[in-house]
Amino acid sequence: MASIDCYVLDVGQGMGNFIAIYDDAGTLTNTILVDFGTEGSTKKPEPALKLVVSLLKTMAQPTIDVLLVSHTDKDHHNMLPKLLAAFGVYDPDHPARNTLVVKEVMFGGSMANVTESFYTELVKYMPVGEEPDSFTAHFSSFPYNSGFGPINPFIIVGNVQIYMMMGNLWAMPDRGEFEGGEWAAETGEGYNKNTVSMVLLVRANNSAFVLTGDATGQTIAACNYMIAKMRQFFTFVEVATVPHHGSSSSAFDLKSLTGIDPQQNIVDFAKYIDPYSLVASAEKHGSWDHPALSVLELFWKANRVHSQALYNEYDYFHPFTSWIKKRTLRYPLGQGWPAHEGRYTAFTQTGTYTTLYGFNTPPAADIWPPQMRPINPPPPAIWRPYGVTWKFHVDRGGRVSLTRESSRDTPTAELLDRLAAPPVPPVPVGPPAGAARPRRLRAFP
Numbered sequence: 001m002a003s004i005d006c007y008v009l010d011v012g013q014g015m016g017n018f019i020a021i022y023d024d025a026g027t028l029t030n031t032i033l034v035d036f037g038t039e040g041s042t043k044k045p046e047p048a049l050k051l052v053v054s055l056l057k058t059m060a061q062p063t064i065d066v067l068l069v070s071h072t073d074k075d076h077h078n079m080l081p082k083l084l085a086a087f088g089v090y091d092p093d094h095p096a097r098n099t100l101v102v103k104e105v106m107f108g109g110s111m112a113n114v115t116e117s118f119y120t121e122l123v124k125y126m127p128v129g130e131e132p133d134s135f136t137a138h139f140s141s142f143p144y145n146s147g148f149g150p151i152n153p154f155i156i157v158g159n160v161q162i163y164m165m166m167g168n169l170w171a172m173p174d175r176g177e178f179e180g181g182e183w184a185a186e187t188g189e190g191y192n193k194n195t196v197s198m199v200l201l202v203r204a205n206n207s208a209f210v211l212t213g214d215a216t217g218q219t220i221a222a223c224n225y226m227i228a229k230m231r232q233f234f235t236f237v238e239v240a241t242v243p244h245h246g247s248s249s250s251a252f253d254l255k256s257l258t259g260i261d262p263q264q265n266i267v268d269f270a271k272y273i274d275p276y277s278l279v280a281s282a283e284k285h286g287s288w289d290h291p292a293l294s295v296l297e298l299f300w301k302a303n304r305v306h307s308q309a310l311y312n313e314y315d316y317f318h319p320f321t322s323w324i325k326k327r328t329l330r331y332p333l334g335q336g337w338p339a340h341e342g343r344y345t346a347f348t349q350t351g352t353y354t355t356l357y358g359f360n361t362p363p364a365a366d367i368w369p370p371q372m373r374p375i376n377p378p379p380p381a382i383w384r385p386y387g388v389t390w391k392f393h394v395d396r397g398g399r400v401s402l403t404r405e406s407s408r409d410t411p412t413a414e415l416l417d418r419l420a421a422p423p424v425p426p427v428p429v430g431p432p433a434g435a436a437r438p439r440r441l442r443a444f445p
C-alpha cells in the first residue's frame with residue numbers, strides 16, 4: 001500500500017467522505033465511503049458523484065470495501081441511490097468496470113429510517129448472503145467497560161484501520177449503565193437521531209482522520225470520556241470534520257447531561273484529538289447556519305488548528321466560510337465588524353477548510369479575531385458561490401498534502417484572484433514563511 005487519498009466531497013449541505021487506497025504502482029485497490037448525502041436538491045453533489053464514479057471505474061472491478069453511514073438522516077445517505085444507479089449489479093464470475101460491489105455496509109442508529117426500496121437496492125450490490133449491519137448500543141472500539149484493554153479497529157481495509165470512538169449512543173436501553181456518566185434518557189427525536197452518529201478515527205500511514213458525522217454535545221461528551229483514557233491514539237490526527245456541519249445549537253446542547261460545560265466540552269474534544277486542520281460544509285440551506293464561527297473558534301483553541309495546520313499553497317491566509325452570530329460574539333460591537341449576523345467568506349490562517357466560498361465578506365475594520373482577515377478589496381455585491389472538494393493525500397511516510405478540486409461551479413477568474421491573494425501580511429502565530437512544517441516522529445502506539 002503506497003498512499004491514500006481522503007476526499008471531503010462537496011455535497012452542498014450534507015456530508016460525504018471517500019477514501020481511496022492505492023498500491024505501490026499507483027493503482028486504486030480499495031475504497032471506503034463514509035456518508036454520501038445532501039439536503040435539498042441532489043443536483044448540487046452531481047460533480048462529486050461524478051468524481052467518485054470515475055475513481056471507482058479505474059478499478060477492474062469497481063469495489064466499495066466498506067460503506068459506513070454515520071446515521072440515517074438523508075443528508076448523509078441520499079446520494080447513494082444515484083451512486084448505485086451509475087453501475088450495474090456486479091457478477092462475481094465476471095468482473096466488469098461498469099458494475100459495482102459493495103462488500104460491507106454499516107449504519108449508525110436505527111435502520112428503520114432507511115426506505116425499504118433503497119435497502120432492497122443496496123442489498124443487490126452486496127455479496128450473496130450479506131446485508132447491511134448496525135451496531136450494538138453505545139458501541140466503541142475502545143473497551144471502556146473492561147478497563148480499556150487491547151484496542152482493535154472494527155474495520156481494516158488494506159493499510160487503513162477504522163476505530164469507532166462512539167456510535168449508537170442513544171440506542172442503549174439504560175444510559176445509566178454507561179460507566180462514569182449520567183446519560184440522558186430519550187431527549188427528542190431530532191437530537192437523538194444525530195446523537196447516534198458514528199464518530200470514527202481512521203488511521204493509515206502514520207496519519208489519522210476524525211470523522212464526526214452529526215455528533216451532538218452528548219456524543220462529543222461520550223467521545224471525550226473515551227479519549228481521555230486513550231490519548232496515545234490521538235497524536236497524529238491530520239484532519240477532523242466539524243461535528244454536525246458546525247451546528248452551534250446541537251454542539252452546545254447537552255440535554256439532561258449535567259456537570260459539563262457545553263463550550264468546554266467542544267474545547268476538550270478539540271484538544272484531545274488535536275487536529276492539524278478542520279473541514280466543514282458551508283452551504284446555505286433553510287435556516288441552518290453552518291458552520292457557526294462560534295464552534296470553529298472553539299476548535300481554534302486547540303493548539304494545532306490555531307497555528308499551523310497549513311499545507312503547500314494553502315499556507316497562511318486562505319478563504320473559509322462561516323456563519324457569524326451576533327449574540328455569540330465576544331468582540332466589541334459598534335466598531336465596524338462584525339456588525340451583521342450572516343454568512344461570510346473571510347481569510348483565515350488557521351487550518352480551516354470549507355466546501356463553499358463566495359458569500360459576502362465582512363466589512364474591513366480594526367476589530368478582528370487574530371485568526372481572520374477581511375477579503376480586500378471586498379467582492380462585488382453578487383458573488384457567485386462556488387463549491388470545492390478537498391483531497392488530502394497521505395503518502396507512504398505519512399506526509400500530507402492538500403488539493404482543492406473545484407467541483408460544483410467553475411469559479412470566475414476574478415473570484416479565484418480574490419480568493420488566492422492574501423489581503424494582508426500574516427500575523428505571526430504560525431511558523432515563519434517557508435519554514436518546514438514540523439513532522440511527527442513517533443510511531444503509532
Ligand SMILES: [Zn+2]
Binds near residue numbers: 075214
Ligand atoms: Zn447532517
